[in-house]
Amino acid sequence: MNGRYSRFHCCATCRHFEVVKKAGTTYRCVRLGFETKPTYQFNCWEPKEIVKRKMEKENISLRNDSSPHDEL
Numbered sequence: 001m002n003g004r005y006s007r008f009h010c011c012a013t014c015r016h017f018e019v020v021k022k023a024g025t026t027y028r029c030v031r032l033g034f035e036t037k038p039t040y041q042f043n044c045w046e047p048k049e050i051v052k053r054k055m056e057k058e059n060i061s062l063r064n065d066s067s068p069h070d071e072l
Helices: 003-007 049-057
Strands: 017-021 025-029 034-036
Touching: none
Parallel strands: none
Antiparallel strands: 017 025, 025 034
């Protein structure tokens, strides 16, 4: 990933990200069932609705990493 899109792409912004607080705090991917970190990035990333709205507001496509100016 490159450009502005990459600043949104991390586990903490994924809808499958879960914070587990017991004796300590751990983070996990509910979808995959693995422990993770908020800053990790995986190809299965699916942004939370609030992140999708922010991306749309900034005219960032989920399917197209390039900026509109790249085509000029």
